[in-house]
Amino acid sequence: MNRIQQTFERCRREGKAAYVAYLTMGAPTLAKSLAAAETLIGEGADILELGVPFSDPVADGAVIRRAADAALKNGVTLADVLAEIPALRRRHPDTPLVIFTYYNVIFSYGLKRFADEAAACGVDAVLVVDLPLEERRELLDVLRPAGLTLVPLVAPTTGPERIRASAKGLEDSFLYAVTVKGTTGQRDAMPSELVARLGAIKALVDIPVVAGFGIRTPEEGAAVAAQCDGFVIGSALVERFMRQ
Amino acid sequence: MKTHYGIYGGQYVAETLMTPLHELERAYADAKRDPAFAAEFKDILRHYVGRETPITFARRLSEHLGGARILLKREDLNHTGAHKVNNTVGQALLARRMGKRRLIAETGAGMHGVATATVAALFGLECEIYMGALDVERQAPNVERMKMLGAKVHAVEEGSATLKDAMNEAIRDWTANCDDTFYVIGTVAGPHPYPAMVRDFQSVIGREARRQCLREYGRLPDQAIACVGGGSNAMGLFAGFMRDMSVRLVGVEAGGRGLATGEHAASINGGRVGVLHGAKTYLLQTPSGQVIDTYSVSAGLDYPGVGPEHAYLADTKRAEYTVVDDAEAIAAFDALCRYEGIIPALESSHAVAEAIRRAPLLPQDAILLVNLSGRGDKDMHSVMEYRRRTAAEAK
Numbered sequence: 074m075n076r077i078q079q080t081f082e083r084c085r086r087e088g089k090a091a092y093v094a095y096l097t098m099g100a101p102t103l104a105k106s107l108a109a110a111e112t113l114i115g116e117g118a119d120i121l122e123l124g125v126p127f128s129d130p131v132a133d134g135a136v137i138r139r140a141a142d143a144a145l146k147n148g149v150t151l152a153d154v155l156a157e158i159p160a161l162r163r164r165h166p167d168t169p170l171v172i173f174t175y176y177n178v179i180f181s182y183g184l185k186r187f188a189d190e191a192a193a194c195g196v197d198a199v200l201v202v203d204l205p206l207e208e209r210r211e212l213l214d215v216l217r218p219a220g221l222t223l224v225p226l227v228a229p230t231t232g233p234e235r236i237r238a239s240a241k242g243l244e245d246s247f248l249y250a251v252t253v254k255g256t257t258g259q260r261d262a263m264p265s266e267l268v269a270r271l272g273a274i275k276a277l278v279d280i281p282v283v284a285g286f287g288i289r290t291p292e293e294g295a296a297v298a299a300q301c302d303g304f305v306i307g308s309a310l311v312e313r314f315m316r317q
Numbered sequence: 318m319k320t321h322y323g324i325y326g327g328q329y330v331a332e333t334l335m336t337p338l339h340e341l342e343r344a345y346a347d348a349k350r351d352p353a354f355a356a357e358f359k360d361i362l363r364h365y366v367g368r369e370t371p372i373t374f375a376r377r378l379s380e381h382l383g384g385a386r387i388l389l390k391r392e393d394l395n396h397t398g399a400h401k402v403n404n405t406v407g408q409a410l411l412a413r414r415m416g417k418r419r420l421i422a423e424t425g426a427g428m429h430g431v432a433t434a435t436v437a438a439l440f441g442l443e444c445e446i447y448m449g450a451l452d453v454e455r456q457a458p459n460v461e462r463m464k465m466l467g468a469k470v471h472a473v474e475e476g477s478a479t480l481k482d483a484m485n486e487a488i489r490d491w492t493a494n495c496d497d498t499f500y501v502i503g504t505v506a507g508p509h510p511y512p513a514m515v516r517d518f519q520s521v522i523g524r525e526a527r528r529q530c531l532r533e534y535g536r537l538p539d540q541a542i543a544c545v546g547g548g549s550n551a552m553g554l555f556a557g558f559m560r561d562m563s564v565r566l567v568g569v570e571a572g573g574r575g576l577a578t579g580e581h582a583a584s585i586n587g588g589r590v591g592v593l594h595g596a597k598t599y600l601l602q603t604p605s606g607q608v609i610d611t612y613s614v615s616a617g618l619d620y621p622g623v624g625p626e627h628a629y630l631a632d633t634k635r636a637e638y639t640v641v642d643d644a645e646a647i648a649a650f651d652a653l654c655r656y657e658g659i660i661p662a663l664e665s666s667h668a669v670a671e672a673i674r675r676a677p678l679l680p681q682d683a684i685l686l687v688n689l690s691g692r693g694d695k696d697m698h699s700v701m702e703y704r705r706r707t708a709a710e711a712k
Contacts, residue, residue, distance in 0.1 A: 181606025
């Protein structure tokens with residue numbers, strides 16, 4: 074079992090939904106985002122998504138875009154983020170660390186170089202917002218030999234067949250269910266509809282399902298995740314740490 | 318339908334857009350098989366857009382250069398003043414067929430925005446246009462035209478506040494509103510099926526030009542030359558000659574202040590392979606994969622990527638891609654004004670400049686076919702501004 078599987082196993086035993094926390098690395102500064110990571114783990118975050126900024130974040134809402142802008146102005150690169158991970162990994166040997174970014178950032182770095190270095194640093198998985206099922210082979214071909222996994226996303230527009238196909242071959246990962254049509258930080262569905270939809274997704278796949286987009290607090294997350302395995306808080310955390 | 322061109326193209330988008338893209342692909346494949354769709358497209362191009370557009374022999378310019386004959390494919394004579402409308406008519410027909418009630422589009426110089434607002438009015442659809450705040454300033458008359466036609470124009474303040482940022486915002490709008498909204502992409506970029514679909518709608522340029530050349534000059538051109546930003550007018554021209562291996566296909570990228578300065582928009586000549594706006598293609602980017610702000614005197618070429626099929630044609634050498642800088646484009650603009658009485662768009666002036674370079678090196682029976690993709694009325698302000706700036710720098 075990898076760290077992701079162990080984490081969901083532990084949460085199941087403890088009878089709680091896994092809390093996945095997202096941070097844009099480098100916003101407001103790299104040091105502050107690393108301190109924020111420590112704070113969040115202290116507050117009970119089970120999995121960390123480390124956002125690496127991209128100049129054209131088409132899937133992100135205003136809050137995360139502003140953070141990405143700030144991080145880019147600070148000159149923070151994928152190499153800078155990877156360089157900080159060994160220390161984070163030593164302090165938190167059991168917390169899954171997920172690199173969260175857009176494909177060009179990784180592609181430009183060199184796919185194989187990225188996979189090898191990320192694995193050596195102690196990264197567990199990669200989530201690429203703009204890399205759907207049809208295009209992910211190229212990245213998986215380098216992640217797998219390095220011992221890394223990929224976090225697939227499904228959206229409100231994703232049909233049942235495609236949900237199954239997205240999870241296939243990623244038994245050591247978890248499924249990120251985007252809960253709204255739109256960008257990060259938005260919320261349009263009523264929680265009751267959401268809970269039912271998440272239950273339906275959960276029934277289709279054998280891997281843990283976490284819900285994301287528009288969840289602001291762990292309490293809200295736990296309610297939304299009543300019929301799945303976890304929740305993601307992103308924009309609300311980014312807003313909080315950008316203010317500090 | 319082919320989703321990639323060699324390693325280029327594909328569908329690098331957020332999962333939310335995959336189902337809408339699949340629906341679009343099916344609807345387009347279905348429309349392509351429907352003779353009624355083709356007939357209506359052709360009818361609108363003829364009676365509304367004003368096709369076919371002629372080819373004009375640039376006699377005085379050719380004689381002045383003393384070499385090959387330069388022929389101009391007159392896309393500037395289309396309704397709305399550029400080739401963009403060929404594509405927006407096609408996509409609006411498709412939107413109506415799919416039951417969408419709202420069109421959105423990105424625009425740089427504003428020509429695609431105007432062409433989209435135009436067909437939205439023609440078909441009675443709602444229309445919202447995303448335009449970089451900098452371009453809203455540079456191209457104020459086109460903003461007024463869009464509003465006049467009933468479109469809502471959003472000035473995008475983010476990033477470099479130009480075309481790529483407008484496209485980011487249009488993609489976000491589509492992600493949130495894909496149920497009732499059709500995204501009209503203006504060039505052969507973006508995720509599949511857009512590059513193929515936009516090429517197909519624009520291929521009327523090349524098919525007409527090929528026929529006209531054979532009919533009026535009894536032969537094919539030696540070279541077909543077009544400017545390349547995203548590359549829709551070039552793909553439209555090239556499509557007509559793709560199987561004519563004797564015809565050299567020449568794309569002209571915007572050199573801005575010169576390749577060496579880094580201030581340009583020449584993605585093929587100055588970029589490396591990357592992923593932006595849903596496609597893998599040549600991209601102007603930093604060593605760490607951040608997209609670079611581009612520069613060109615012509616707003617319509619000011620885009621850091623290029624259509625994926627162009628990337629493929631460049632690698633396979635079926636087409637060649639050259640660079641023309643601001644100064645050469647302006648000189649070609651002046652030449653076409655003075656020798657032919659035609660005010661070309663600054664975008665098209667890049668293609669004219671390449672023909673001016675090549676014509677003197679070729680015999681008089683050679684033919685250079687240039688796509689005059691748009692007219693220059695919109696560029697008065699940019700040209701005057703350019704002259705003011707260069708005069709000031711010369712002092």
